[in-house]
Amino acid sequence: MKQLELNGAEVCILSPETLPLGAAAWLLEHIQEAVATKGWAALALSGGATPKPLYRLLAEPDQAELWPWERVRLFWADERCVPPDDPQSNYNMTCRTLLDHLPRRPEVFRMRGEDEPHAAAEAYAALLKRHAPSGLDVLLLGMGEDGHTASLFPGSAAASETVRSVVAAHVPKAGWRLTLTPAAMRAARRVLLLVTGAGKAEVLAEVLTGPLAPVRYPAQLLRGHAGAVWMVDEAAASRLGVP
Numbered sequence: 001m002k003q004l005e006l007n008g009a010e011v012c013i014l015s016p017e018t019l020p021l022g023a024a025a026w027l028l029e030h031i032q033e034a035v036a037t038k039g040w041a042a043l044a045l046s047g048g049a050t051p052k053p054l055y056r057l058l059a060e061p062d063q064a065e066l067w068p069w070e071r072v073r074l075f076w077a078d079e080r081c082v083p084p085d086d087p088q089s090n091y092n093m094t095c096r097t098l099l100d101h102l103p104r105r106p107e108v109f110r111m112r113g114e115d116e117p118h119a120a121a122e123a124y125a126a127l128l129k130r131h132a133p134s135g136l137d138v139l140l141l142g143m144g145e146d147g148h149t150a151s152l153f154p155g156s157a158a159a160s161e162t163v164r165s166v167v168a169a170h171v172p173k174a175g176w177r178l179t180l181t182p183a184a185m186r187a188a189r190r191v192l193l194l195v196t197g198a199g200k201a202e203v204l205a206e207v208l209t210g211p212l213a214p215v216r217y218p219a220q221l222l223r224g225h226a227g228a229v230w231m232v233d234e235a236a237a238s239r240l241g242v243p
């Protein structure tokens with residue numbers, strides 16, 4: 001593993017094979033830290049293809065046994081506005097890859113993608129306020145090839161939201177989404193960004209080393225976050241100029 005700092009961002013470069021293990025160890029450390037401090041931990045997960053190998057790893061009996069799952073309050077970073085049994089649903093994907101296999105269940109707070117988007121966003125913000133009043137302890141995020149993170153897409157009003165913690169966002173190509181906002185991301189104690197594949201190399205270099213333009217590249221919102229770590233594979237890191 002290579003570790004470096006780029007414009008204040010902590011970056012860890014791993015092989016695609018070791019990335020899920022590195023991510024699992026980092027997550028567990030910070031979940032345990034929160035549990036040791038207050039007896040429970042608020043964790044938010046993301047969708048997309050990137051975290052699937054990680055979720056499958058966490059579902060393996062050896063890993064599951066290490067985790068204090070019964071002390072975890074589980075949230076999501078974003079959701080598609082579809083019912084929970086829809087194959088597009090992030091909740092559904094998390095159930096299939098992880099939750100359905102755990103011996104001890106976390107307390108699950110899913111985003112209600114089946115409800116009217118604005119009402120669902122407001123309800124989720126209230127849920128977060130009630131069950132994670134001091135913000136998320138650990139937030140797992142991915143990044144798209146256009147620099148979006150969660151469902152904060154380039155140029156969207158959601159990417160500049162400063163007050164609400166959750167909003168409904170209409171994404172021209174993707175329809176309605178529910179998403180955590182920059183305000184909720186900034187309030188998270190620890191953030192892990194997982195980025196893999198050569199297709200994201202250029203945008204990752206732009207996000208980490210280019211001029212700050214978070215409305216153009218919403219993932220840049222996490223660049224100055226003191227608790228954030230970027231765990232990326234070698235292909236995604238190939239344009240960072242690291243020898």
Ligand code: 6PG
Nearest residue numbers: 046047048049050142143144150
């Ligand atoms: C989602 C996400 C989204 C994702 C990126 C990257 O629900 O799709 O939360 O922000 O992390 O689009 O997706 P991939 O991992 O599939 O490249």
